[in-house]
Amino acid sequence: MPVLRNIGVLARCLPTGPQDLIHEVRNGALAWEGEAIRWVGPEAELPGPYREWPAEDAGGRMVIPGLVDCHTHLCFGGWRAEEFVQRLQGASYLEIAAAGGGIASTVAKTRAASREQLLARCRGHLAGMARLGVTTVEAKSGYGLTLEHELRLLRLYRELGEGSQRIVPTLLAAHVVPAEYRERRDDYVTLVIDEIIPAVSSEGLARFCDAFVEESAFTVEEARRILSAGARHGLRPKLHADQLSGCGGAELAGELGAVSADHLEHVSTDGIGALAVGGVVAVSLPFASLYLGAPPMPARPLIDFGVPVAVATDFNPGSAPSYHLPFAMTLACTMQRMTPGEALKGATIIAAKAVGLENEIGALEPGRSADFAVIDAESVEQWVYHLTANACVRTVARGHEIWRAP
Numbered sequence: 001m002p003v004l005r006n007i008g009v010l011a012r013c014l015p016t017g018p019q020d021l022i023h024e025v026r027n028g029a030l031a032w033e034g035e036a037i038r039w040v041g042p043e044a045e046l047p048g049p050y051r052e053w054p055a056e057d058a059g060g061r062m063v064i065p066g067l068v069d070c071h072t073h074l075c076f077g078g079w080r081a082e083e084f085v086q087r088l089q090g091a092s093y094l095e096i097a098a099a100g101g102g103i104a105s106t107v108a109k110t111r112a113a114s115r116e117q118l119l120a121r122c123r124g125h126l127a128g129m130a131r132l133g134v135t136t137v138e139a140k141s142g143y144g145l146t147l148e149h150e151l152r153l154l155r156l157y158r159e160l161g162e163g164s165q166r167i168v169p170t171l172l173a174a175h176v177v178p179a180e181y182r183e184r185r186d187d188y189v190t191l192v193i194d195e196i197i198p199a200v201s202s203e204g205l206a207r208f209c210d211a212f213v214e215e216s217a218f219t220v221e222e223a224r225r226i227l228s229a230g231a232r233h234g235l236r237p238k239l240h241a242d243q244l245s246g247c248g249g250a251e252l253a254g255e256l257g258a259v260s261a262d263h264l265e266h267v268s269t270d271g272i273g274a275l276a277v278g279g280v281v282a283v284s285l286p287f288a289s290l291y292l293g294a295p296p297m298p299a300r301p302l303i304d305f306g307v308p309v310a311v312a313t314d315f316n317p318g319s320a321p322s323y324h325l326p327f328a329m330t331l332a333c334t335m336q337r338m339t340p341g342e343a344l345k346g347a348t349i350i351a352a353k354a355v356g357l358e359n360e361i362g363a364l365e366p367g368r369s370a371d372f373a374v375i376d377a378e379s380v381e382q383w384v385y386h387l388t389a390n391a392c393v394r395t396v397a398r399g400h401e402i403w404r405a406p
């Protein structure tokens with residue numbers, strides 16, 4: 001039951017108010033007991049009992065809620081650096097996919113990797129994320145694409161989630177039609193609906209069902225069938241929508257009341273309206289825009305329409321091979337014209353909403369999980385603007401320290 005004192009800026013990021021209102025407290029203190037926050041506020045107002053608790057000194061640094069990376073493809077075999085070079089030389093994402101590269105090549109490497117190899121890689125990535133202040137990671141399957149291999153990835157996530165860092169598992173069997181089904185794609189949709197979704201649901205292996213709606217992946221109608229089947233099995237819908245072309249993904253997300261619609265680089269005005277009406281979180285993935293040289297998500301009109309915009313990495317070996325969420329926040333500002341405060345809320349409380357945990361994590365207030373990061377910066381603006389390799393000096397998840405700078 002420690003109290004962290006001498007906090008220069010405490011950014012509480014409460015769910016109320018506009019997206020750029022981060023509810024700052026100057027000269028703050030934060031008390032937690034076990035896994036839960038007990039008290040947050042100005043140190044001068046620290047109630048009597050907490051003054052007796054063991055004190056720790058934040059050194060005047062900033063404290064933020066633990067970052068929530070609400071969109072990653074955490075578990076995959078191999079890398080695709082060669083495609084990075086091909087794209088620099090002019091090949092498009094869709095051309096590379098059509099030539100057998102892209103997601104299909106990662107599926108082959110992931111299926112071939114052993115359980116131990118995949119676990120070790122994921123643990124390495126998660127430790128790297130912890131050093132950056134990330135306490136919750138949404139993790140998608142989607143590099144298995146058979147019943148056996150999708151279950152294997154989701155069971156790995158269950159094992160990885162036994163530590164203090166939270167893993168939120170999402171079934172993404174509808175990532176791409178696997179090569180062996182290319183001539184009979186309807187059979188694959190049937191496999192997802194009749195076998196994979198029921199098996200994942202009965203084992204309690206995922207919270208969400210995601211689908212990639214794109215010319216190279218699934219049509220709106222196929223995604224509607226898959227996501228509706230997922231919902232019937234208790235898996236809330238999420239979508240990869242309107243990334244490479246505007247194809248009605250946002251409209252479908254609104255229609256289904258999806259928890260989030262992710263990417264949205266080519267979202268239409270009608271799509272923005274559908275997200276607002278459906279209460280859907282828009283998840284921006286600026287690394288994908290950066291690496292693919294594609295236009296960024298139009299965050300300003302989304303926010304102006306009242307759609308909350310989360311910021312995530314999309315960590316994957318193709319279009320977003322970095323898990324540096326603070327860098328993604330900086331890109332959300334420079335490429336999407338979000339303010340640093342909007343980017344911080346986008347990577348905390350709004351990202352928490354995008355994974356259905358907005359009442360447990362993502363903000364600093366009593367009763368929530370003791371997930372926070374100590375950032376060596378004097379303000380959110382200074383942190384996001386200066387962007388050092390890593391300004392995070394300490395990360396606490398569920399009340400346990402998971403990173404401290406040497």
Ligand SMILES: [Zn+2]
Pocket residue numbers: 071072073240314316
């Ligand atoms: Zn993705």
